[in-house]
Amino acid sequence: MTQLSIKNMVCPRCVTAVTGVLQSLGYDVTQVNIGNATVTDDLTAQQLDTLDAHLRKIGFELLRDEDDALVERIKTAVIFLSRRDDGEPVKLSEELSAALKTDYKQLSALFSAHEHRTIEKFFIVHKVEHVKELLDYGQLTVSEIAYRTGYSSVAHLSRQFKQVTGLTPSQYRAARPQRGPITSL
Numbered sequence: 496m497t498q499l500s501i502k503n504m505v506c507p508r509c510v511t512a513v514t515g516v517l518q519s520l521g522y523d524v525t526q527v528n529i530g531n532a533t534v535t536d537d538l539t540a541q542q543l544d545t546l547d548a549h550l551r552k553i554g555f556e557l558l559r560d561e562d563d564a565l566v567e568r569i570k571t572a573v574i575f576l577s578r579r580d581d582g583e584p585v586k587l588s589e590e591l592s593a594a595l596k597t598d599y600k601q602l603s604a605l606f607s608a609h610e611h612r613t614i615e616k617f618f619i620v621h622k623v624e625h626v627k628e629l630l631d632y633g634q635l636t637v638s639e640i641a642y643r644t645g646y647s648s649v650a651h652l653s654r655q656f657k658q659v660t661g662l663t664p665s666q667y668r669a670a671r672p673q674r675g676p677i678t679s680l
Contacts, residue, residue: 496525496533496534496535496536496537497533497534497536497537497538498531498532498533499531499532499533499534499546499557500530500531500557500558500559500563500564500567500568501513501530501531501532501550501555501556501557501558501567502530502555502556502557502558502563502567503554503555503556504529504530504555504571505529505571505574506529507529509529509555510527510528510529512553512555513527513532513550513555514527514532516546516549516550516553517532517534517546519549520542520545520546520549522534522535522536522538523535523536529571529575530567530568530570530571531568543557543559562605562609563609565595565597565602565605566605566606566609566610568595569591569595569602569605569606569614570617572590572591572594572595573587573591573614573617573618573621574621576590576591576618577618577621577622577624577625578621578625579644579645580643580644581643581645582642582643582645583645584645584646584647585618585645587614587615587618588603591614602614619655619658619659620659622644622655623655623656623659623660625644626640626644626652626656626664627660627667629643629644630664630667630668630671631668631671633668637649637652637653637664637665637668640652640664652664
């Protein structure tokens with residue numbers, strides 16, 4: 496059995512794409528989740544190289560270093576937390592420590608050394624990306640988005656949004672066309 500850590504997996508479509516690559520190479524896939532996969536085969540170094548080459552063709556990368564794999568797990572967890580819509584503020588250090596079963600100071604130091612930015616800045620950028628999506632759909636007010644995404648106030652959301660994008664949420668919404676429903680042609 497081989498546990499694989501895979502970089503750049505961020506969504507269910509990534510899981511489907513990686514599953515397809517593993518199956519096309521003839522591996523018995525046990526599970527594929529965002530950021531990792533398990534196959535029943537014991538893969539040789541040559542098989543890992545081949546798998547990595549196939550993954551790179553579609554924008555992924557096989558991670559063989561433990562620190563790189565942990566950084567990718569941090570990213571996956573942060574992206575997941577940044578997309579929460581339950582109205583609760585995210586306690587980033589507590590939730591990452593619990594999810595990854597590692598002290599936050601250790602996670603933070605490793606992440607900063609590898610990514611040259613803090614976990615918090617990475618979280619804010621991804622949280623703002625989620626807010627942009629919600630603004631694009633045009634179904635919620637800025638106030639509703641602030642509440643659903645765990646901001647303490649519209650002012651707090653607006654400050655972070657402007658720091659990342661250079662625009663307020665209202666300016667962003669006014670400058671972008673709303674996304675419509677997908678229709679088949």
